[in-house]
Every structure is written in structure tokens, then in C-alpha cells.
Amino acid sequence: MKQLFFILALLLATGGSVMAKSVKKQHVILIGLDGWGAYSVPKAHDIPNIKNMMEHGAYTLMKRSVLESSSAINWASMFNGACTEQHGYTEWGSRTPEIPSAIVNSRGIFPTIYSILYEQHPEAETACMMEWDGIKYLVDSLAISRVEVVADYLNNLDKLTELAEDYIKEKRPNFAAFCYDGIDHAGHESGHDTPAYYDAIARADRYVGRIIQATKDAGIFENTIFIITSDHGGKEKGHGGKTLLEMETPFIIYGKGIKEGYQITDVMMQFDVAATIAEIFHLKRPQAWRGQPITSVFKGRR
Known part of the structure; x- marks a missing residue:
């Protein structure tokens, strides 16, 4: 009996250490490109890094935003795994929920992907760095190792990438999101589907390449999922409406354990992003989430 108890205890201890190690060895980098409409991908020619990720990873150009198709609402849904009616952020620039969140955690916020990663693996190194400061109100900042906003980014377009490169090399994060605003700015200033808009996409692609290189320099590339x-997307100089130009956005996933050259056929919504990240880390998802992991992107899964 004592021998059996010892074996069970050893298995439990080993399982716990294996889980901790698996989180420390797993890295997910999310690059968010505000205002990047899916319609633009076939038309954009100067995006070699993004095209390489599509060729050697999995993707869909039909992920839908929640309504309305504007920023705070959809960044919240992306990180919160839920729809507007549940998390309660209903306006372009929401900083607090206009509708009381259906549930809140101990920090008083609807549970985000950062929340559940922190609660289930507090040792995980995480970050959220952004150009548009509105995102910091949506992600449960107290659950994140490092939150940083790039002030006056339009006068220093490389700053966020420089921060990302240094941070990746220094901390080797388990989960980090780097959120860029340049494409959305070009859409509002010059219009969607214009030369300036595609120039902004090409610039973002160069930043993607630099972030990928930073993971190689940090020695974590082989264990990273990007x-x-x-x-949201947009049309003319705006967004927020109910057209597919505004609602359909790309979702590209690439790296360790991801199928290559796979076009996602599952219906995908904005809130499925958080659920898919939770699946990568083997996290228990809150009952209040409505997001479903897109498991078909993983090798050996359908």
C-alpha cells in the first residue's frame, strides 16, 4: 500500500513538473495589426514574411469581427474569448464596460487570456505592448508581467519593434502580444485599399520579420507559435459597419506543431483567438467564454 501511495505521489509530482516545464518551454507571439482587412492580403505584394507564414503555416482570410467592427470592442473580444454582450465593451474607445461584464475575476475584470494564464501558471512571463493605448484597458493589466504603450509612435515608427526585439531577447516570454496601429492610421488618413495603406502593410511585414528574427536570436524560435x-478591416476612410470589408480579418498561425500550407475551413470569430491560445497552453477555459479553439490548425488534429 505504501509503495502504491509512493508511486501515485511520484506520478503526481512528475506530472506537475512536466506541466510547468511545458509552459516555460512554450512561446506564443501574437502580432496584432489594427485595421488590417482580409481583402488586402491577395492584393499586397511586398509582404514576404506574412506570405511565408501562410505558406508554411495555417490561415484564414474569413475570421469575422464582432459588431460593431471597431477597435476596443474587437480587441476585447480577441483577448477575452467572448462576445460584446458578455464582456460589455461596446464602443470604439471603451475603457470600462458600458454593460456590466457577465462575470469578473478577483481583479474586477472579465477573464482574459492573460488572466487565465496567470491564474493557472503564475510563473509564465507575459507582455502586452501597443501603439494604441486603448488596448491596455481591455487585457487585465495586473495579470501581465509587462505592459507598455509607445507614446507618439507616429514620430518613431520603429519603437514598438525595438521594444519587442529587446524584450524577446531578454525575457524569452511565454506569451506576448505586440499591437501595431499603423495600418489603421493609414486607412483613416489616406483610405483603405490605397497605396499608402499597402505601404503600411509592407512596413508591418518588415516588423514581423524582425520579431521572428528576435526569437531566433533568443534561441526560442523552434518552440514558438506566431x-x-x-x-477589424475597413472601407474608404472608416470602419464600424456591417460589410465584410470591415468585418473580415486575416488569422495566420505558424510555428511549432502547426500544419503547413493549411487553409482553415472552420468558421472563425474574433473570440476564437483567445480560445486557440488557451488550447496551446492547455488552459482550462472559463465557462463564460464563447470562443472555440481552432484545433484543425494543429498537426495530428482535425
């Missing part, structure tokens, strides 16, 4: 996606 996700590139957006909060």
Missing part, C-alpha cells in the same frame, strides 16, 4: 491577426 499568430498574426487584426481587430
Whole structure:
């Protein structure tokens, strides 16, 4: 009996250490490109890094935003795994929920992917760095190792990438999101589907390449999954409406354990992003989440 108890205790101890090690060895980098409409991908020619990720990873150009198709609402849904009616952020620039969140955690916020990763693996190194400061109100900042906003990014377009490169090399994060605003800015200033808009996409692609290189320099590339996606698209000089130009955004996932050259056929919504990240880390998802992991992107899964 004592021998059996010892074996069970050893198995439990080993299982716990294996889980901890698996989180420390797993890395997910999310690159969020505000205002990047899916319609632009076939038209954009100067995006070699993004195209390489599509060729050697999995993707869909039909992920839908929640309504309305604007920023805070969809960044919240992306990180919170839920729809507007549940998390309660209903306006472009929401900083607190206009509708009381269906549930809140001990920090008083609807549970985000950062929340559940922190609660289930507090040792995980995480970050959320952004150009648009509105995102910091949506992600449960107290559950994140490092939150940083790039002030006046339009006068220093490389700053966020420089921060990302240094941070990746120094900390080797388990989960980090780097959220860029340049494409959305070009859409509002010059218009969607214009030369300036595609120039902004090409610039973002160069930043993607630099972030990938930083993981190689940090020695974590082989254990990293990269996700590139957006909060919404747009048309003319705006967004927020119910057209597919505004609602459909790319979702590209690439790296360790991801199928290569796979076009996702599952219906995908904005809140499925958080659920898919939770699946990568083997996290228990909150009952209040409505997001479903897109398991078909993983090798050996359908």
C-alpha cells in the first residue's frame, strides 16, 4: 500500500513538473495589426514574411469581427474569448464596460487570456505592448508581467519593434502580444485599399520579420507559435459597419506543431483567438467564454 501511495505521489509530482516545464518551454507571439482587412492580403505584394507564414503555416482570410467592427470592442473580444454582450465593451474607445461584464475575476475584470494564464501558471512571463493605448484597458493589466504603450509612435515608427526585439531577447516570454496601429492610421488618413495603406502593410511585414528574427536570436524560435491577426478591416476612410470589408480579418498561425500550407475551413470569430491560445497552453477555459479553439490548425488534429 505504501509503495502504491509512493508511486501515485511520484506520478503526481512528475506530472506537475512536466506541466510547468511545458509552459516555460512554450512561446506564443501574437502580432496584432489594427485595421488590417482580409481583402488586402491577395492584393499586397511586398509582404514576404506574412506570405511565408501562410505558406508554411495555417490561415484564414474569413475570421469575422464582432459588431460593431471597431477597435476596443474587437480587441476585447480577441483577448477575452467572448462576445460584446458578455464582456460589455461596446464602443470604439471603451475603457470600462458600458454593460456590466457577465462575470469578473478577483481583479474586477472579465477573464482574459492573460488572466487565465496567470491564474493557472503564475510563473509564465507575459507582455502586452501597443501603439494604441486603448488596448491596455481591455487585457487585465495586473495579470501581465509587462505592459507598455509607445507614446507618439507616429514620430518613431520603429519603437514598438525595438521594444519587442529587446524584450524577446531578454525575457524569452511565454506569451506576448505586440499591437501595431499603423495600418489603421493609414486607412483613416489616406483610405483603405490605397497605396499608402499597402505601404503600411509592407512596413508591418518588415516588423514581423524582425520579431521572428528576435526569437531566433533568443534561441526560442523552434518552440514558438506566431499568430498574426487584426481587430477589424475597413472601407474608404472608416470602419464600424456591417460589410465584410470591415468585418473580415486575416488569422495566420505558424510555428511549432502547426500544419503547413493549411487553409482553415472552420468558421472563425474574433473570440476564437483567445480560445486557440488557451488550447496551446492547455488552459482550462472559463465557462463564460464563447470562443472555440481552432484545433484543425494543429498537426495530428482535425
